[in-house]
Amino acid sequence: MTQFEARTATGTGRAVVSLAGECDLAVRDQFEAALTAAVRAAPEVLVDAAELRFLDSSGVHTLVMAHRAAQAEGRRLHLVNATGVVAHVLEVTGVADLLRPPGETGGNGRG
Template sequence: MTGQPAGEGVPGARFTVRERAADGAVVLALAGELDHDTADPLREALADGLGVGADRILVDCAELRFCDSTGLNVLLRGRLAAQDSGIRLELAALQPPVARMFHITGADGVFRVHADLAEALADRRQT
């Protein structure tokens, strides 16, 4: 885990991922628009998060304004890879446009979704 925000500092970057460790979890804070053209930094951050020995990856969506089907697929594949490694991938702070897409597709039933990052960090349930 680099701690460096992926995509930040790139002129015109529409999407960034900030990685950090918190309470035994890897936190990936997403900001901007997650779509076909911007998904690579999230793919890389999820792969990095699987290798640091944490038992959870928390994806903080508080600043994520948009997510298309590509972004959803990256998160779903990340969840499966995490599950295969014995790690839980959970979401926090879905904003209305993103929450709507997760609800319409049924993905909100696949992920554990927390109201915000503080709630996610406080939730120590194993399932």
């Protein structure tokens, strides 16, 4: 069984979704629900991937769809702190650039 956790903290104008474990097809619905709720809860969503060890194409797809949903509502979704294989997947797919917060340059987060 895949170990995955998406914890959401909501503050003034921002929701932070902290990811941990492995994000793959088995947890896609859980991941999508967490991002959808965060986008509805705040005008800015920050996805923190510091504790995420694995991300497959279904996770990448979910991030892109959440980003598009946020944009459609006039909201923003960004991803930070990706490292290792997760950062690599985001970079080679171009999603790192798509979800990079304004003002951040090259590399995604710490990795």
